[in-house]
Amino acid sequence: MTSHQNTQTMKPATAAKKLGVYLEATPAEFQEGVVSRTELNELQADPPAWLQELRKNGPHPRPVVASKLGVSIAGLARGGITEPLTTEQIDALKQESPEWLRKERATQAEVRKETVRIKERDAERARRAREA
Numbered sequence: 732m733t734s735h736q737n738t739q740t741m742k743p744a745t746a747a748k749k750l751g752v753y754l755e756a757t758p759a760e761f762q763e764g765v766v767s768r769t770e771l772n773e774l775q776a777d778p779p780a781w782l783q784e785l786r787k788n789g790p791h792p793r794p795v796v797a798s799k800l801g802v803s804i805a806g807l808a809r810g811g812i813t814e815p816l817t818t819e820q821i822d823a824l825k826q827e828s829p830e831w832l833r834k835e836r837a838t839q840a841e842v843r844k845e846t847v848r849i850k851e852r853d854a855e856r857a858r859r860a861r862e863a
Contacts, residue, residue, distance in 0.1 A: 739768040746771055752785045753792045753815045790815035800824065803842070806835035 746766035747754040754762060758781055766774075774782060789795075796816045797804045807813075810831040816824075824832060 740765040741768075741771070746774075748792070750774060750782065751792070751795050752782065753790045756785055756790050756815070757781070787818065789817035789821075791818070791821070796821060800832060800836075802832065802835040802839050806838065810835060
């Protein structure tokens with residue numbers, strides 16, 4: 732029996748998310764088509780000029796904006812940032828360092844510390860369980 736391999740495809744929104752770019756800023760042919768797994772891999776391995784430009788200057792989707800600012804996506808919303816931002820706008824926000832951004836960065840730092848603490852606690856419990 733021969734296996735018939737189907738080409739895996741995804742919607743443009745999914746591909747844009749995997750590429751870390753804002754869908755509405757991509758070329759029309761990207762937005763209107765489907766992207767195969769092979770095409771996605773090629774885009775990641777050898778990004779065309781439009782993809783390089785989007786990754787460098789934006790506009791960036793919320794997860795990328797949040798990451799560049801060092802806050803959570805919810806923190807962005809609490810700070811009133813609901814639209815995609817360009818790299819220039821992100822840099823300007825970092826320079827301004829508004830109160831909400833300082834607060835959200837501190838919150839994010841606490842969350843990271845707590846995540847590490849829980850991971851270490853669970854690893855210690857697992858080690859004790861193996862020894863028992």
